[in-house]
Amino acid sequence: xxxxxxxxxxxxxxxxxxxxxxxxxxxxxxxxxxxxxxxxxxxxxxxxxxxxxxxxxxxxxxxxxxxxxxxxxxxxxxxxxxxxxxxxxxxxxxxxxxxxxxxxxxxxxxxxxx
Amino acid sequence: xxxxxxxxxxxxxxxxxxxxxxxxxxxxxxxxxxxxxxxxxxxxxxxxxxxxxxxxxxxxxxxxxxxxxxxxxxxxxxxxxxxxxxxxxxxxxxxxxxxxxxxxxxxxxxxxxx
Numbered sequence: 001x002x003x004x005x006x007x008x009x010x011x012x013x014x015x016x017x018x019x020x021x022x023x024x025x026x027x028x029x030x031x032x033x034x035x036x037x038x039x040x041x042x043x044x045x046x047x048x049x050x051x052x053x054x055x056x057x058x059x060x061x062x063x064x065x066x067x068x069x070x071x072x073x074x075x076x077x078x079x080x081x082x083x084x085x086x087x088x089x090x091x092x093x094x095x096x097x098x099x100x101x102x103x104x105x106x107x108x109x110x111x112x113x114x
Numbered sequence: 115x116x117x118x119x120x121x122x123x124x125x126x127x128x129x130x131x132x133x134x135x136x137x138x139x140x141x142x143x144x145x146x147x148x149x150x151x152x153x154x155x156x157x158x159x160x161x162x163x164x165x166x167x168x169x170x171x172x173x174x175x176x177x178x179x180x181x182x183x184x185x186x187x188x189x190x191x192x193x194x195x196x197x198x199x200x201x202x203x204x205x206x207x208x209x210x211x212x213x214x215x216x217x218x219x220x221x222x223x224x225x226x227x228x
Contacts, residue, residue: 035216043202045219091156100147100170102217104156
């Protein structure tokens with residue numbers, strides 16, 4: 001089974017600064033999708049950004065961007081100009097292109113310091 | 115466009131009892147997945163339903179079962195509850211046939227087994 005590893009249980013960032021959350025994954029497949037989800041204290045998981053493995057260009061969504069290194073099986077999330085509302089648990093997730101199951105990491109708790 | 119909804123929000127049950135959790139998928143979505151999220155962990159895939167049939171299952175025992183209805187809403191049933199079943203149960207909907215099939219999550223049901 002695929003595994004997703006988030007090695008940073010907790011991170012903090014000053015408001016308006018930039019922070020990078022790390023994620024690595026293990027797979028033998030070549031076609032898959034990667035996601036970052038945000039889970040605020042309200043519990044609802046919100047999709048932040050997604051990356052198709054066949055695309056070399058890194059995905060960006062406003063202040064959120066990823067650094068996708070396919071050979072290294074690394075998928076980090078960069079949050080620029082951090083805002084207080086960015087404080088949440090962030091989960092990295094993997095899905096095979098041929099499968100239905102999402103595999104999640106254990107999450108990184110992000111604190112934004114005013 | 116309505117999002118994913120789940121009911122109830124919270125539930126307390128006694129060991130050995132049975133529980134039913136409900137989920138309404140996002141408008142236009144025909145696939146529903148269920149996840150168990152233990153405290154401090156990432157979501158673990160229970161199973162997925164598509165066209166009213168189970169379409170993939172994670173490493174959960176048969177006492178976890180589900181249903182999907184013609185309107186794509188879904189139920190998760192857990193029999194013979196155990197203390198370790200205490201968790202946040204998340205429902206996610208997606209659209210089969212879409213390229214990425216990203217999942218959109220509901221707010222979850224917090225189940226406590228005493």
